[in-house]
Amino acid sequence: MPKYVDRERGLVSREIFVDEEIYRLEQERIFCTQWLFIGHGSQIPQPGDFFASRMGEENVILVRGKDGQARVLLNSCRHRGMKVCRYDEGNTPIFTCPYHGWSYGLNGDLVGVPRFKDAYHGELDRAQYGLLEARVCDHRGMIWATWNFDGPDFYEFMGDMLQFHDSMLEPTDGGDGEMEALPGVQKWVVPCNWKFPGENSIGDHYHAVSHVSVELVGIGPGGRGSTRHGDGGYRPLAMTAFPDTGHGSRGGKANPDAVPRYPFPAFSDPATEAWHRAAWERHTKNRPGERPAWDRLGNGGNIFPNMNYHTRWPRTIMVAHPAGPTTTEMWRWFLVDKDMPYEVKQFVRAYFLRYSGPGGLTEQDDMENWSYATIASKGAMARKLPYNLQQGLGHAVDSEAPIAGARYSGGFISESSAMVFYNRWQDLIDR
Amino acid sequence: MPKYVDRERGLVSREIFVDEEIYRLEQERIFCTQWLFIGHGSQIPQPGDFFASRMGEENVILVRGKDGQARVLLNSCRHRGMKVCRYDEGNTPIFTCPYHGWSYGLNGDLVGVPRFKDAYHGELDRAQYGLLEARVCDHRGMIWATWNFDGPDFYEFMGDMLQFHDSMLEPTDGGDGEMEALPGVQKWVVPCNWKFPGENSIGDHYHAVSHVSVELVGIGPGGRGSTRHGDGGYRPLAMTAFPDTGHGSRGGKANPDAVPRYPFPAFSDPATEAWHRAAWERHTKNRPGERPAWDRLGNGGNIFPNMNYHTRWPRTIMVAHPAGPTTTEMWRWFLVDKDMPYEVKQFVRAYFLRYSGPGGLTEQDDMENWSYATIASKGAMARKLPYNLQQGLGHAVDSEAPIAGARYSGGFISESSAMVFYNRWQDLIDR
Amino acid sequence: MPKYVDRERGLVSREIFVDEEIYRLEQERIFCTQWLFIGHGSQIPQPGDFFASRMGEENVILVRGKDGQARVLLNSCRHRGMKVCRYDEGNTPIFTCPYHGWSYGLNGDLVGVPRFKDAYHGELDRAQYGLLEARVCDHRGMIWATWNFDGPDFYEFMGDMLQFHDSMLEPTDGGDGEMEALPGVQKWVVPCNWKFPGENSIGDHYHAVSHVSVELVGIGPGGRGSTRHGDGGYRPLAMTAFPDTGHGSRGGKANPDAVPRYPFPAFSDPATEAWHRAAWERHTKNRPGERPAWDRLGNGGNIFPNMNYHTRWPRTIMVAHPAGPTTTEMWRWFLVDKDMPYEVKQFVRAYFLRYSGPGGLTEQDDMENWSYATIASKGAMARKLPYNLQQGLGHAVDSEAPIAGARYSGGFISESSAMVFYNRWQDLIDR
Amino acid sequence: MTATSEDQLERLLLRESVSEFFAAEYDLLDRRELSEWLALFADDAVYTVPLQRNVKYDHLERENALGPLDTAWFADTKDTLSQRVEQIQTGVHWAEEPVSRSAHLVTNVRIVERSPEHGPAQTVSTRCRILVYRNRLEREVDLFVGVREDKLRRRDATWEIVERTVFLEQNVLLAKNLTLFF
């Protein structure tokens, strides 16, 4: 196995974005071993509710059992492999395979085998043939799963990245309200390697230039002419990335002297503006003297390998599922405070949809760049030229309490977090 | 070469349904070595008649020579490989290549080389450059061919499976009438591995549950509400499969005490009903005290690797041509007694077409299952889970005279025949 | 590496037309090492003019610098690989990458790096990160390039083939006028291996039979009923091919006794006819007693690997870019004397377009043959049958002055030039 | 209004009536109002989708396998059409469960024959083009583009379908099944 990532010199081989064999290795060594984001509990509130999700290339079922537990099951019959659930979502007491009728309980157990007595002579060891069940962690409604039964648990996997992850969940008023996902998940297909969105999300502030057309139009929450992320909050001093896990946030090193101030952008909708004003009132009571975690820790990041999140403006999760070396299936969820009034939800939804997804004015340019960068990296000569990630090389520094085990990028614009992403990738592939 | 088929434990690896390299091996070791079904003599009644057929992935020409012999020629010019025949069927004295005009006789001989004298200086050894001719057997109008010139002849290849094969040919009245193919062959493309239809055909009675929608509607020959296969005949006690060759029938072990009785289903069309009644009259005279072979031996089966046949209700042949690891090109012929009256042919044709093929109410559900089972077996985790074929494992028994060298499935519903299919597959791949 | 080309016996394996791995080797060993045709200087007359071209599978930019030099740059940003130029043609002072805004001068130098001072700490070695620049030769307006920086220069690469190449450039009146390309390049996709057009172009006179439908219609410059190439000039005695380089012309051995005579076909358009008559008048003065080079040296040929040219009737260049083992992207330029009157250009353009390209009555049949020959060569049995190139085998002879280092085909119709093409192919692959 | 344009107008209204009928029909299919769709067929309706052969230019008449015993994709009557509809409506016809999405387009509608020649038409023969897009589950897509010929019979103010023949313009069917209607 040649070395694809040159840590010292800040170079990454183009092969890893286009090669079939490397892609196959990634499925085994990354997508079968890491914790992957599956969905949000608010998508399956009731026992029997299910949501058809993915882990890497594979279909899984996220389902809430009669015991209230969320489980994740491989969506492939143990008899001849047929997909046992073919709906996007719903409620069911059982999953019955259309092919020969084996049926599985909500916990994956094989509970029905037609002709068990006569055709099977009562001999099939049914206990061995449940749907493959992933190891699951339901952390505050965020459902994660992995096929790595012996590896680190979810909290080890997350390490100190957890506080960044949790900043996405933090209610707007700093209270104890819940987050919920808007109904429905955008799913679409982009002809790029899945690592482009990963690198973008862990910390590519440098590509802001590609969004100049968005800024010219002004699509932010403040209405026409306002900047796309909104204009609230502080800009972080540096990004944070965790070499041991490959996770990272586009913020994290906050100005210690920054005092809490009203952190939300202006909203052109009076109801939304008023609700945020009121939420901030409550925040100053709930957490006196504190800044919101998402304001301190950055507006988004990447949880290795492929969970891209945005804590605010917009508030959304995107999982970049690999679907071939040069194809990615993107899944995007939009998130709101559960207790937001209906019309505020409507207003922020409209903003989310004009920012993100295949119809999003911002995301469209990203996908164009990722896909043409992928194509242009395929050629025999192009493949010989590694990507350059020397921006800020050698300028990262160790993080400080309360963030342990991470590196600060040294500046707001730097490729040191991207290098953490690729170094982690190399570590896993080298195994 | 790892072992993909675990005979003892009744497990089959999913790899063999999705892997490119295994697929390539199959072309060499199975489709270049086994006898394959090409077409029926009634499709090429006259000298010079031809029918464009397939062997595995490759195009061949079935053509009747001036000597009345049916021959099978690889449809690729020996000069630069161009397809020399591009029509589906027709009559011709010669096949002339469109590219440079080499021409070939009906027996494949290279009979015309433009500029042989000057450009070739009379030196080309034309005898070496005929179209590649397959080894052919025309058994009672059924044309079979193989590229294996040194291997077993057709009758060795078939062994005692021949009586099952021939039961398809048996005239309805047990006399000496001929069978003919209805004009035209249905050809269509299904995104599944070619072994799914093979396994289905050799003996998957277990999937009847998937056809419940058909039975709810009732599409049988008896008209609306009647069961899809018709309601005549006896149900066999067991299926039969031949470990040495991989062939098998979905019947074969008949109740020895069953006495001959009217074996046809009810037909909603009076002319068809009357014709069958009269045929049975003749049968009792032609073969007093005998049951029709197709009634004794089962309503269909599979001749390894990919010739799926149905003896009756409907009476049809389907060849599952491999077209990539996860693509199969299906070819379906419909068969009738040559001496059936026109209106009876019309009636059974309508029944055949509502049962089988891409528009067939029954076959549609099979293809859905095969294709989604194929897809769901591709993933990195799914591939690790072998298919379970333990139904009836260890319960098969040796066949009895007049069927030598076979195994009875032990019950009407069993996966022992499917295991014979996969064991034969493994034997050939292991060579 | 098995031997795919059997020089002695005149056989070529079908594998090389369909195999993925061989295709990959071709990209490395042929398309990264040979001189490739990029475009014509008349396409980029002014400094800053650019034309998006290809080398093998890869996009390159042909651009004229401020110094008037034509350069060829790999169209892939050195930062993350993005295509920096996405227009077909135009004029620009600079190429700015849409992704992060690196910008490159017309000579490929990296001239702009946003945030160089802060984000890069002034440390990026910008001199190392220009667009990859190919080695270029601008020979009389014909722009050629190679990635082989240490190999032979363009004139070594061409050897005595140069006079054939230059015959295409020769003005109609034998004077010192220039050639120009008509605006626009036809680009289209054909499902065949790229070597089919190469072999066709180096010397397949044998396939004239495939164009019988064209001759029946008569599409030549003489108007309805006239032969497709026009009826002027002499037919060469033999073709010429260069074993050391793989180049060849479909003529070259001219009848030494042939005296110069009016070499143009009849034109149905009076203005075109008159212009050619006048040009011949000038020719007899410019080059008394001489035949035009294109009349002596043949109406076209192939410059290894993939530059197919036609000197006259029509006058056109086609580059067969590989785009996968069984896909070729064809690019066709049409050429005229720069000083041709407008209406003469219009007339010959109409003739060019009815002859060549995807709408060309002649070329359509070629592409049909190439694509179905490619498909029919894929099968497991077909692959075992090598193509036969024995036409004229052993009848080629050494060329004579003024053509050194070549072989004459021995006759007008012969496969000896095709064998030179495949032998050269084998030499490069064997390296 | 001149006699000519009076005549033109009459033709126009006839074509309009047929176009509207076809558009309404395809709304029923795409909205999966299959029982209502079925009701548009005459009781003696015949619905045929023939195989198509690759033949020589001078044997084009053999291209469409329309012989009464020829193997076909569909050789349906109203009764078999209704079986297809009922099967989908069981909710366990796996090839259509979950139901596929579709969009049916009809264009180039022409009246090629009418009877009687003058006065209100009682039957018309029409030719049109159809394009049917099917999208299923996650990424399965099929596209059918073909020529359709219909014979319609007057039924009150509208029409009923007496004969429908669909030429899919395929030789090897490039779809795994034909669970949809044209």
Place this chain on the structure above:
Amino acid sequence: MTATSEDQLERLLLRESVSEFFAAEYDLLDRRELSEWLALFADDAVYTVPLQRNVKYDHLERENALGPLDTAWFADTKDTLSQRVEQIQTGVHWAEEPVSRSAHLVTNVRIVERSPEHGPAQTVSTRCRILVYRNRLEREVDLFVGVREDKLRRRDATWEIVERTVFLEQNVLLAKNLTLFF
């Protein structure tokens, strides 16, 4: 002219007027006269492209995610539509620079509701099919085939678009972006 055909004629002219409007609209899109296209929308226009779910046959009403809080492909107003147009017109919206080529087809145009029932229609609800072909740079191709529902309001001698809902008949969107209009 009989009363019947008088009535038919009135319906015909209405459908014709809508068909012409839609055809003219799509000319504007394919000619990239985007500002002119935008002007066809009412100031209170709503433009929706919903997600579509794979659901059971007996839950077909859940197929189209038209809930007011449902995630969607587009949930635009005239204001956001105009932002999309302006972004393309900056010349630096890379997803549309160079501009994609497109061909927009509209077929099966039907008036499904009109108001008032008699006399000149002031608003009409229509259903049609659309097919949108996009071809970009060298070899990028997308094909969208769907059902479109429009509500139009009379504006002088022509119409303005008040509501547009486009059903793309896809679940996973088979395109990298939606920079185009339907």
Place this chain on the structure above:
Amino acid sequence: MTATSEDQLERLLLRESVSEFFAAEYDLLDRRELSEWLALFADDAVYTVPLQRNVKYDHLERENALGPLDTAWFADTKDTLSQRVEQIQTGVHWAEEPVSRSAHLVTNVRIVERSPEHGPAQTVSTRCRILVYRNRLEREVDLFVGVREDKLRRRDATWEIVERTVFLEQNVLLAKNLTLFF
């Protein structure tokens, strides 16, 4: 009938006449009545299919390579069109032997100019969309979707084609040949 609707009606009948003409024309193509199809062209007809370039948003006028010396896919006259037809009819034009199957759709037909402005139109300029499906031998499929502009001239009760320009909306042609007509 009001003057307005009288005028509308006249426009409608004109569009109808052109629509019928185009539909009938495409029937000829799909039925391979190529000589009859050819007869629809005026003797001085010009048939152009230009290349299309990837250009900057502010150079859109350079997109279509319509210059008289520009390389094109087709730059035909009636004479060269007839050569194409004759070549297919030889039965040995391998690129079309066996003959390909096709379905030609025409939609969005608009009259964009007419002359004279009033009274019976003698020439009309039209714009429409076309979709052409080609299916060849076993599995070869091509799909063309484009914009077509025609200039028609009155010929007795019907039309003849004087100028046709087809925009295939492709840059690299995604087909191995163009043996078909648009």
